[in-house]
Each structure stands twice: as C-alpha cells, then as structure tokens.
Amino acid sequence: xxxxxxxxxxxxQINAIVGAENVLSIPAAMEIYSHDETEDLVYYPxxxxxxxYTEEVAALMALCHEHLIPVTPRGAGTGLAGGALxxxxxxxxxxxxxxxxxxxxxxxxxxxxEPGVITETFIEAVAEKGLLYPVDPASKGSCxxxxxxxxxxxxxxVVKYGTIREYVLNMEVVLPTGEVIWTGANxxxxxxxxxxxQLLIGSEGTLxxxxxxxxxxxxxxxxxxxxxxxxxxxxxxxxAVSAIFRAGVVPSALEFMERRGMEWVIKYDGINFExxxxxxxxxLIEADGSNQDVVFADCEKINEVLEQYNCQDVLFADSSAxxxxxxRIRRTMAVSVKSNSVYKEEDTVVPRAALPKLxxxxxxxxxxxxxxxxCYGHAGDGxxxxxxxxxxxxxxxxxxxxxxxxxxxxxxxVSLGGTLSxxxxxxxxxxxxxxxxxxxxxxxxxxxxxxxxxxxxILNPGKIF
Amino acid sequence: xxxxxxxxxxxxQINAIVGAENVLSIPAAMEIYSHDETEDLVYYPxxxxxxxYTEEVAALMALCHEHLIPVTPRGAGTGLAGGALxxxxxxxxxxxxxxxxxxxxxxxxxxxxEPGVITETFIEAVAEKGLLYPVDPASKGSCxxxxxxxxxxxxxxVVKYGTIREYVLNMEVVLPTGEVIWTGANxxxxxxxxxxxQLLIGSEGTLxxxxxxxxxxxxxxxxxxxxxxxxxxxxxxxxAVSAIFRAGVVPSALEFMERRGMEWVIKYDGINFExxxxxxxxxLIEADGSNQDVVFADCEKINEVLEQYNCQDVLFADSSAxxxxxxRIRRTMAVSVKSNSVYKEEDTVVPRAALPKLxxxxxxxxxxxxxxxxCYGHAGDGxxxxxxxxxxxxxxxxxxxxxxxxxxxxxxxVSLGGTLSxxxxxxxxxxxxxxxxxxxxxxxxxxxxxxxxxxxxILNPGKIF
Numbered sequence: 016x017x018x019x020x021x022x023x024x025x026x027x028q029i030n031a032i033v034g035a036e037n038v039l040s041i042p043a044a045m046e047i048y049s050h051d052e053t054e055d056l057v058y059y060p061x062x063x064x065x066x067x068y069t070e071e072v073a074a075l076m077a078l079c080h081e082h083l084i085p086v087t088p089r090g091a092g093t094g095l096a097g098g099a100l101x102x103x104x105x106x107x108x109x110x111x112x113x114x115x116x117x118x119x120x121x122x123x124x125x126x127x128x129e130p131g132v133i134t135e136t137f138i139e140a141v142a143e144k145g146l147l148y149p150v151d152p153a154s155k156g157s158c159x160x161x162x163x164x165x166x167x168x169x170x171x172x173v174v175k176y177g178t179i180r181e182y183v184l185n186m187e188v189v190l191p192t193g194e195v196i197w198t199g200a201n202x203x204x205x206x207x208x209x210x211x212x213q214l215l216i217g218s219e220g221t222l223x224x225x226x227x228x229x230x231x232x233x234x235x236x237x238x239x240x241x242x243x244x245x246x247x248x249x250x251x252x253x254x255a256v257s258a259i260f261r262a263g264v265v266p267s268a269l270e271f272m273e274r275r276g277m278e279w280v281i282k283y284d285g286i287n288f289e290x291x292x293x294x295x296x297x298x299l300i301e302a303d304g305s306n307q308d309v310v311f312a313d314c315e316k317i318n319e320v321l322e323q324y325n326c327q328d329v330l331f332a333d334s335s336a337x338x339x340x341x342x343r344i345r346r347t348m349a350v351s352v353k354s355n356s357v358y359k360e361e362d363t364v365v366p367r368a369a370l371p372k373l374x375x376x377x378x379x380x381x382x383x384x385x386x387x388x389x390c391y392g393h394a395g396d397g398x399x400x401x402x403x404x405x406x407x408x409x410x411x412x413x414x415x416x417x418x419x420x421x422x423x424x425x426x427x428x429v430s431l432g433g434t435l436s437x438x439x440x441x442x443x444x445x446x447x448x449x450x451x452x453x454x455x456x457x458x459x460x461x462x463x464x465x466x467x468x469x470x471x472x473i474l475n476p477g478k479i480f
Numbered sequence: 481x482x483x484x485x486x487x488x489x490x491x492x493q494i495n496a497i498v499g500a501e502n503v504l505s506i507p508a509a510m511e512i513y514s515h516d517e518t519e520d521l522v523y524y525p526x527x528x529x530x531x532x533y534t535e536e537v538a539a540l541m542a543l544c545h546e547h548l549i550p551v552t553p554r555g556a557g558t559g560l561a562g563g564a565l566x567x568x569x570x571x572x573x574x575x576x577x578x579x580x581x582x583x584x585x586x587x588x589x590x591x592x593x594e595p596g597v598i599t600e601t602f603i604e605a606v607a608e609k610g611l612l613y614p615v616d617p618a619s620k621g622s623c624x625x626x627x628x629x630x631x632x633x634x635x636x637x638v639v640k641y642g643t644i645r646e647y648v649l650n651m652e653v654v655l656p657t658g659e660v661i662w663t664g665a666n667x668x669x670x671x672x673x674x675x676x677x678q679l680l681i682g683s684e685g686t687l688x689x690x691x692x693x694x695x696x697x698x699x700x701x702x703x704x705x706x707x708x709x710x711x712x713x714x715x716x717x718x719x720a721v722s723a724i725f726r727a728g729v730v731p732s733a734l735e736f737m738e739r740r741g742m743e744w745v746i747k748y749d750g751i752n753f754e755x756x757x758x759x760x761x762x763x764l765i766e767a768d769g770s771n772q773d774v775v776f777a778d779c780e781k782i783n784e785v786l787e788q789y790n791c792q793d794v795l796f797a798d799s800s801a802x803x804x805x806x807x808r809i810r811r812t813m814a815v816s817v818k819s820n821s822v823y824k825e826e827d828t829v830v831p832r833a834a835l836p837k838l839x840x841x842x843x844x845x846x847x848x849x850x851x852x853x854x855c856y857g858h859a860g861d862g863x864x865x866x867x868x869x870x871x872x873x874x875x876x877x878x879x880x881x882x883x884x885x886x887x888x889x890x891x892x893x894v895s896l897g898g899t900l901s902x903x904x905x906x907x908x909x910x911x912x913x914x915x916x917x918x919x920x921x922x923x924x925x926x927x928x929x930x931x932x933x934x935x936x937x938i939l940n941p942g943k944i945f
Binding site: 120124168180194204209211216217218222263313393398432436439464467479 | 585586587588589590610631632633634638639642643645646655659661664665666667668669670671672673674675676678679681682683687698699700702722725726728729730769770771773774777778827829830831832833834858861862863894897898899900901902903904905906914917918919921922925926928929931932933944945
C-alpha cells in the first residue's frame, strides 16, 4: 500500500474539523504518542488529533480515506504489543477527549460509555450504584475502555465473570470510509446477522474506531476473600489451578506468580513481604459472592485442594488494606520486572491443565538459549505472561537469536492447544509469530475481512498480519 | 447467482465420496428434509447426503464449489426461521451422522463434540461428570448442538450463564471452498487476530459447515429451586423482571408466559394445573447455586420483589417431579400454540426493562390488525417470543396485511433498543424485516464478509440477507 503524507491543505482541513487547539504536529508535543508500553519502540505520527465528537472522527476518517493517509487510533497508550504505534506515520486519532460515562441505566443494568474513559473510573462509577463491571486489566488505573475493547483485554476476574466479549453489547463505530454504524443492539441476546460487535472486539483498531460502547453490568458481589498460597515448585502451583475447578469452585481470581517476580516487587515497589527460603511460586486466589458463609466455604474447599498440591503456607488477607497490598504485588509485577532488566514480554494462553507443561517447557527453552524468565498471569484462564530477561545473554544473541527462542515458546504453546495471545493482542511485535498457529487460509480470510471494512487499507496498517 | 443442477456425473461423485447408502435423491425419502419447524414452508433439495467425516464434507463442498451447486447444511431441522431449508434445491448436507461426543476433558473442563449430537444428550453426558453445559433451548431433546451454534441459540439459562458464545471456544469448520480450518484455540481467552469462532457463531450456516466444536464447561450447581408466580397483568409480571436483578439476584431462569399460553398447554398437553380467574401472566423463576441456604435466600429476595409487583400467588416446586412438570409447561408451550391455530412466531429482544412497553405495544398492534397473540419467552434476557394467532383475521388479511403488523412489531422492538431476533436467527422468513434495523452499510459489510468466505455464493444462499 502506498500512502500519502499529510499535506498543508489536508492539515488545514484537519484543523477545521476539530479546531487547531486539538491538533499537534510538532514532534516535541507528540512524544508521548510516539510509544506505548511495548519495550522500546518509537514511531512518530505526522499529526496527532484529539476529536471530541463522533462526527469529527467520521470527518477525519473520510478525509484520510480520500487522501490515502494512514490513521492510527490511540487509547491510553498502555498496550503491550505495539498496536497503537503509528508505524506508517500519518494521522494519529487520540480518543482521550471521548471521556464521558454517558449513562448508567440501573433499570436494564447497562451503561453507555465513551472509549476514552479510564477503565477504573468506569468500574468505580458503576460500583457506586451497587453494580459490577468485572473487566479489570492490571493497567486499569490508566488504560481506556476503548483500548480494552480493541485488544479483547482481560484481567484477573475473567476466570469467573468472562471476558470483555460478554460485557460489550453494542458499539457506535466510525468505519475506515468515514461511515458510522451501530454494530448491534442493546440486548443481552442477539441472533440477527453476522455479529459485528463480536468481530470488532479484539480487532485492534484495524476495522473501525469505536466511539460509544454499551456494556452489560451485573449485581456487585457483597463479600470477597483473598488468599496467597505458596509452593516449592511452579509445577505444584500450576497443577493446583485446574484441581480447584475440578473441586467445583470457580474463584473470582486465580493468579500465578513466580518467586523472582515477587523478589523484584519487593525490591522495586517497597512491598513489605517476607519471602521464605525454598518457596518458588505463589497463587493469589479470590472468592466472592453474595453470602459470607458461602465465600468462606469456597475458601475452605480451595484450601483442601491446595494441601493436596504441597502448598506450604496460605496467607488469608484479614483487612481491606491487606487485600489491596496483595493485589498491588500482582499489579505492579510487570513494572517491577521492567525496572530490573532488559526484557521482552510474551503473552501465552493454553488450556489450564497444560500450565505445568508450559512453564517447564519455557524454562528448558530458556536454558537452551541462555535467557531467564519471570512468569505470572491469569492461571485460572491458562493465561501466562512470560517476561524474558536478558540476564547473561550477549547483545548479539539477544538481538539475533532470541526470536528463535520465542518461536519455540509459541510452538510449545500451540502444541498444547493454545495460542499466541490471550489478552495483549498481536499488534506489531507478535505478528511475525502468527504463522506458527495460523494457516494461509486464515490470513486470506482476515485480509479479506479487512478489505471489506477498509478498501484503501488506511486504518492502523501493519498490525496483526 | 446462477446455480447448476446436480448432474448424473456429480451425483456419482457424491456417491463415491460418502457411499451410495448415505445419499438420498428420491423425494419420498427426502420428505423430512424438505421442511423445518417454521410454519408451512416446503423446499425439496435435489439430493440429501449424510457424511460422517470432515474429509467427506470437505470433498462435497469442493465439488459443489467447482460445479456451482447450492449447498444447505442441515442439523436436526428444529429451526424456526427457515435457515435449514433448501430454497435453491441443490445438495443438502445433513450432519446427523456427526453424532459423537469425542472427549469430555475433566482436567480442563472442556469437551469436544460433533455438531450432530443432540443438545440434551450432551448436557446429560457432562452432568454425569458433575459438569454443566448450560445452553438448553426449549427444543433441547431434539435439536443438534451444531444448529445451536449456527443460530446462536439460547434457552432459559442464558440469563445467568451466558449465551452459546461464551461456551464455544474453538471449531473445526469446512469452508465453502472445501478448505478446512480450526477457527481459534482451545483456550478461555483469545486475542490473536479477528475472532473467527465468534464470527461463525450465529452465521446460520452461510460461512462454513462446523464439523467439531470445543466447548467450555463449568462446575454443576448442586441445588436449585423453582417457583411459578402469577400476576393479574402482563405489565406487572414484566415490570417485576428487571426489579429482580436490581435487587441483586441473578436467577438461573426467568421465563414469562401469558395466560393464553397456559390455557393451551392445559388443553393440548394434559397438564394438571388450576388456572385461577383474573390471572393473566406467569413468571417461572429458577435460582441455583452450590449452597441450599443461599438458593433459598435468593428465592426469598425474589419473593419480596414479586410482592411489590402485585404478584397473586407463588407456587414453589417441592419435588423434582413438580419442577419437571413446571418446566414441561414452558417447553411445550410452542407446540401447544401450534396445535391450536394457524400462527406465525416472531422472536423479539429488547433491553429487559422495556418488556412492559413491548408487550403492551404488541397487543395494540394486534387490535389494529385484527390478530391475537400469545407471548412467552426468556424475560430475564428481554427475549419475547410472539406467537401471532390468526383468530378472526380473514385469509386475505392474514396473507396480505399481516406483514404490515409484523413490521410494526419490529419497528417497536427496534425503537426500544432491541433487534429482530434474540435466538431464533433470521434465516429465510425474517430477512425481509432486516432493513427495519440495519442500514445499507451493514448489508454491504455482511455481503462482503460472505464473499470472502464463499466467493461463489453456494453455501446456504438466500438466508439472512
């Protein structure tokens, strides 16, 4: 695809659409838009624009469609796969001014929200009404709900409450041609033609720009309990995960963390936690519900299972403050690992009983290639984030040989029935690995779908495939 | 699209692929394949074929793709929108011999099942392992799980456990060109390119023929309670529905039934039930969980809500036999209504708090056009099945004027934030109403997607749009 640069004429039209005060074109002003949370990648757009209304987004898209200017939609820039990087320059449309919760409909347990609302802001707003929106990625304090939709983001509570797919009912979307549609209806069930809502979720901003989101809400559980269990081996901890479900309990979170992740959290985040010798892995387990006795009974059942898997200690959080402290360990782990070393983060997902094989295999691959790894993630979903640490690898090996090691990790993931990404998306940095799982037939279908929505290929080009 | 007839040469190739004993071409033998459960529509295919293996389906599709022969995939023929009718003749591929449960994986709480397995057979097989597959349409005793996938079928338990979208993880699919793909991975989370699993669900057999389905399973709740509440007005019953959720309870079923539906069940199904004067509507409400006290506490909360909405009586089922009897009332209602009168069934879905407006509006439209109606359905999801009864309408009005009345019902549904179908699909009989909700942009996208999968337009043509 050959794209055009943004000419002075086009820039003046952009200014006319949104007002010059919402247009940035000097590199210094665009620095924060030149990267996301993916390693050290930097790509500057030519122009950043901050529309406020759907009609403005539509006018911008129509203009870029006409002039063959690449467009990169942008949420909060917290992505981990480079999906919001302007790899072809062009226009970046930042959705940060789409920051309104338009309605919380307590009659229908639905909300209508703009994509630039911070996820945690939305969660707190509905919680005030006694309602739960359970999609809470680790970055919930800074990520946008629109970015969550684009990446099919998860978080710890997916294991009980389901992914964002189960909460987004309908969306207003600006298509790459500038046309505006609602993808579906504000209903809990839908069997009326190909489901465009579901197709757009996880499409990483390549098929349209979401401008309104209608979500389902559910009654908020009134009790929860949180426990941290420690193990002398990763394998025991991972094996306990599927046993908990087989015992008939569905926890509201079931997170795995390796010892080294915990060490780095203690070192970089100032958490006060005594790490005992011999402990190699942790499970952070939450149960919730509307009845305290039942929540405690669930915890007891979980505890019985943990004992069968050589669990060493179980720490029950006995206050809100302690719960928050334990959650902070899990949430800051990515940042702590990042502080410590040159690293690359890969997002693997397998059927949950395959976790022990996956984690053992990752360590073996690390030995072969000379890298270390810190693994943690949403073990209840079989979703393991693999942080590859440069450690003793030479720069040459890191730069030239590591992709072979990552390839082996993904080959293992696929052989276990899994796939490349459970919740981070493919974006820019994972697309080279896609042929490990998908055939030319898949690529042909994906590209065909892309061309239906975006005949000129201007929207977020170079992502996914 | 111009299609070819099945020539003697093509027929001999079909015979060679599946064996002559699995090919029907005499009309008398094809009678049951000429209709589904949609009113009185009859379309004969030229040939019915019953493959057993994916490779056979692939070879049949490749043959028909090459020779431009229309193909209609066929489940159990229980559809209510004409989606499995061979409206262009051609080849019907019946999936009835794909009837194996291939694996119930208790480690991962997943199963792999062929599309021709009867839904109830599958539900019972996993229940024996203490597991729940909660997608149970009223026709569960005869419908196929493959048909459920094609139509995004629901049933009473969607309200708590989610639709079939939340249980299908991955599918093996034969594409219209004869190529075979797995749509995704056997994982609970998935963020690896456009989600073809979700796109195929609800596509009514127009994008591919499903040959294997990997489903999620969950621990089976160990207790449930069922109650039947009676009201003197439809409006009170419908208004109670959203109030139950606002009280913080998510029932595992919340079904609405009009008095007349109950009368006809009593008349045609021999149910022993005393229908009191003045009662106009019923809610059938189930609560379930892993703790009896909590289930009873939920029932008490529900009961308190019901009292606020002028509920007259609440009958608690006190035995399994009584629960089954109450469920039988709901499940046989469609058949009973059908036994009584010439009718048309429409499937409407709205945000649940809009149910009172919907049902009142339907009655007003009925008065205007001269038809009567019996409404029932999954009120907890806002999903109302509207059975339009010919009653005093003249044949001329029924044949020529009724579509205007149905149009008004769907216009009302759409104006309330809803859509045409919640779980029956669009198929043949609803497609004329699609422009009431969807724009030419939607149709262009849908047709574009169809062409990506099926460039020759041979798979289930004439359906949805």
